[in-house]
Amino acid sequence: MESAVGRKAREPFALEHANVASGDADGQVVRDMTVVVGAEGRIEGMAPSGQVSVPRGYHRIDATGKVVAPGLINAHTHLFADGKPLAVGAGGPRKQQAVMALIHGPIGKAYLAARAQASAKALLNSGVTTIRTLGDAGYEVVALRDRIDSDQTLGPRILASGPMLSIPGGHGDPYIALTSSSPEEARLNARTNLEHGVNALKVAATGGVTDARELGVAGSPQMDEESMAAVCEEAHEAGVIVAAHAQSTEGVRAALRAGVDTIEHGSRMDDEIIDLFRHNPRSLRGFSGLNPTLSAGLPLVKVSQEELGVSDIVRANSEQVVKGMLEGASQAREAGIAEGVGTDTGMTLVTQYNTWRELDLLVRFAGYTPAQAFHAATQVNARNLGVDDVTGSIALGKDADLLVLDGDPAQDLSVLAAPKLVIARGWPVWRPRIKRIGSVERLLSEF
Structure with a gap:
């Protein structure tokens, strides 16, 4: 990743004669505009090109025929893997002990730090300027975030979760989770993560697919509502949002009642759940969002088991939860729920560079228009993550998180x-x- 060390200041510049895509749900584009970015990295001017006087000393970039758009936001990432098929299954106690010893030893920590930096670079190069991690092996992403924030290295804006919060033997345990058996212990684990500097948290409301050993584990309730509420209370007091892995109606309901701010994956909804998404009195900002993560679910049911190397149990669990994810995604669009974009990067066939494919899947499988999908990955995600004051759209005073593209993403997502x-x-x-x-x-080209 390119180092920023030694640069006294960012070079101010202007993107001239560009067509600016707003990221609005209607896909509005304003033609022949100039966007001026100051030395502090914020947008300090935007107007029709004929009306802008670019200050002397600003680097001028001719963007004629190009589209300038807000940078993408990926609200569900893991930086410990690249997206090649993972070896699923929790493994036996001896294997777990060996892996844990490696992860938390000096070699493992160095590897995870390097892997996180490489993953963040891949995300940035693919146009993702803000990410949230939701399950890290330790606090390697917190350290990376701090280096980026201090301009020691170049990377996307990061909301880092540290290890997710789960129950003993639950989703993510032991590799990327802290576990608890009571609301008091769950609160302490949340506090531990916060003391390590995280600016996001994640709970496992239900079981998951990748580490399920029995049919029906994926989506089965795990962390109880009281424990999730304790986590949310602790996080919200610090101004930190909480995500919940939830892959069943029962799990989504409990997580929303507890006050989580975003649901990851999701399931079929009923009227109570829809109302809780829209108006959630225990969430940090009074509503909750949804990230359906179709990129993580659909390959597990669309690609052959032989190619993926998964068991019958994993396939059956996948089919069960993916059906609910698809139903929930469509219901969210119809109900006007704040549905954002997260891909679950690092999972099987979910690369660090293919965020755009999630938008395409929302169009193909959830009834979105390209403009609505792009809106979800920019403005909706920014609001859901609480960063809409600094990013998600092109506006005066906001950070210059921008893409220069060959075409309009509201018309053709492939750009x-x-x-x-x-x-x-x-x-x-x-x-x-x-x-x-x-x-x-x-393999992704097969569906």
Whole structure:
């Protein structure tokens, strides 16, 4: 990742004669505009090109025929893997002990730090300027976030969760979770993460697919409502939002009642759940959002078991929860719920560079228009994550999180697959490079 050390200030610049995509749900584009970015990395001017006087000393970039759009936001990432098929299943006690010893030893920590930095670079080069991690092995992403924030290295804005919060033997345990058996213990685990500097938290309301050993575990209730409420209270007091892994109607309901701010994956909804998404009195901001993560679910049911190397149990669990995820995603769109975009990067066939594919899946499987999907990945995500005051749209005073594209994403989402220029908080990534994984791309092309 390119180092920012030694640069006294960002170079101010202007993108001239660009067509600006707003990121609004109606896909509005304003033509022949100039966007001026100051040395602090914020947007300090935007007007028709004929009406703008670019200050002397600003680098002028001719964007004629290009579209300038807000940077993408990916609200559900893991930085410990690249998206190649994972070896699913929890493994036996000896295997778990060996893996845990490696992860928390000096070699493992160094690897995880390097892997996190490489993953963040891949996300940024693909046009993602803000991410939230939701389940880290330790606090390696917190450290990376701090280096980015202090301009020691270039990367996306990061909301880092640290380990997720689960129950003994539950989803994520033991590799990427702290576990608890009571509301008091859950509160202490939340406090531990907060003391380590996280600015996001995640609870496991239900079981998951990747570490399920029996049919029906995925979606089965795990952390109880009282424990999740204790986590939310602790987090909200610190101004930190809470996500919940939830893959059943029962799990989603309990998590929303507890006050979580976003539901990850989701399931079929009833009227009570829809109302709680819209008006959630225990959430930090009075509503809750949904990230259906279709990128993580659909490959597990659309690609052959032989190609994925998964068991009959994993396939059956996947089919059960993915059906609910699809139903929930469509219901959310129809009900006007704040449905954002998160891909679950690092999971099987979910690369760090394919965020745009989640938008395409929302169009193909949840009834979205391209403009609505792009809106979800920018403005909706920014609001759901509580960063809409600084990013998610192109407006005066906001950070310059921008993409320069060959076309309008509100008309053709595929233009997001290869941005010509990525700008993160005013730092440009010239000629962003995306190293694709051929075997994964081949499998994704099958559906």
